[in-house]
């Protein structure tokens with residue numbers, strides 16, 4: 001019997017699901033993609049944090065898992081809530097192409113300071129809070145839709161540019177649309193940005209083993225540390241939150257930013273640690289971004 005891999009219908013989602021199908025095929029298992037539409041895809045006129053409180057792209061896929069209509073649900077891990085529904089688990093992910101955000105603009109040059117006087121299209125509370133933190137006079141316009149739609153809207157004149165996850169552009173073959181990479185210690189990426197969320201029923205040890213063998217140690221480390229940061233801050237998808245793990249001369253720097261709501265000031269902090277201590281020291285970063293020194 002063919003394994004069924006559930007995914008949303010966007011181009012990027014299908015590319016991510018194909019990567020999962022290929023992991024299964026490499027392990028000698030036959031698999032096919034099953035497309036499932038989610039609330040986040042159907043409601044296109046609202047900013048994402050108004051569509052639902054948590055996991056607006058996740059509910060229907062978990063429903064399909066629960067009914068047995070699919071064996072595996074593939075998500076962008078950054079779209080997943082801190083707590084996974086009972087009975088399900090997340091497999092450690094394969095290597096991610098990048099965690100950073102990029103600027104996608106109408107011009108061919110970009111200097112970060114130019115943002116000060118630009119019109120930037122984004123609906124993400126994290127990106128809005130970061131833009132306003134460094135460039136209080138920046139103008140923001142809302143935007144929704146999948147990656148291709150957003151790029152089309154910007155190219156049609158909606159704004160001077162938009163901020164997107166580089167991973168999505170790389171996977172979709174659209175990396176030539178990126179004008180420049182943003183500094184990940186200032187435009188700190190979302191927790192788990194670029195990582196695949198491979199969700200399974202807890203009792204599918206057979207599948208968990210296959211994905212564990214295909215997982216990337218660095219990606220698994222990012223998932224552990226970045227999701228514990230998100231969980232500990234009890235962040236909803238409306239809370240501006242970012243974390244970036246930098247490896248530097250044998251040390252690990254944890255860069256984070258957080259605000260309870262889009263109206264609160266964004267607090268930035270950095271903690272220096274090691275690979276071995278990072279999972280404990282991430283709680284130090286949590287305290288700092290909450291404003292407790």
Ligand SMILES: NCc1[nH]cc(CCC(=O)O)c1CC(=O)O
Pocket residue numbers: 076077078079147163164165167168192193194195196
């Ligand atoms: N919030 C929507 C979303 N979910 C995952 C990605 C991109 C791929 C990823 O980060 O894994 C995007 C688009 C974006 O933020 O540019």
